[in-house]
Ligand SMILES: [Zn+2]
């Protein structure tokens with residue numbers, strides 16, 4: 353039994369529907385951790401999900417959690433890369449009669465619907481944002497504190513590569529988690545250990561949370577060759593978790609080539625810490 357299965361019955365439920373980074377990873381070597389790209393559904397105790405972080409291909413796995421009901425809630429996109437948006441046209445619960453989907457995205461230099469449509473419209477894909485469903489609306493996400501679907505959400509910009517990228521801190525009824533799926537702290541400097549700077553935005557998002565979900569696409573030893581890809585190392589995720597005094601760390605956004613065996617070995621090799629740690633698995637549920 354993983355530590356996360358012992359945290360039961362509190363205010364917030366996190367459902368990991370896609371945990372892979374960059375591009376889907378189907379195949380026999382990826383069955384345990386899963387191949388769908390980034391998507392985490394959030395619900396309050398005993399309710400269907402009403403908040404979704406990112407619309408990667410894992411978004412398809414949210415629909416069963418809605419039962420036969422339509423999704424009524426908000427989708428927050430951390431940024432617009434393919435691995436965070438390609439599930440949007442395949443969200444069954446998001447088109448059932450009675451659906452309401454408020455999609456909020458970073459759009460610093462234009463209209464949100466138009467910016468999303470640059471990558472989601474012909475000839476790239478047969479349908480555009482306006483075809484997703486009549487109950488869909490599109491809005492600009494900005495830094496700061498927001499009340500979204502009854503959650504208190506802090507949005508902060510974090511360094512990544514190729515477009516404005518946000519990290520989130522979500523709080524409800526005494527529970528809290530942070531989500532930094534794509535994070536390149538080296539862009540702000542090497543930090544004390546050469547892993548990247550423990551910068552103010554990351555520390556504010558993660559400070560004291562029950563669960564920190566963090567980019568762990570690469571191992572420290574794979575740098576500096578992979579630095580240009582705009583991600584963090586597992587070691588940085590651990591340093592941030594310690595500095596921010598989090599209760600637990602979930603390693604997320606696994607490299608598409610990282611096999612089940614390799615991810616398990618990666619976690620087993622980590623030194624004992626002041627916080628619990630695991631690698632995100634598709635289908636994993638944490639109640640906090
Ligand atoms: Zn990504």
Ligand SMILES: [Zn+2]
Nearest residue numbers: 431433512534
């Ligand atoms: Zn990205």
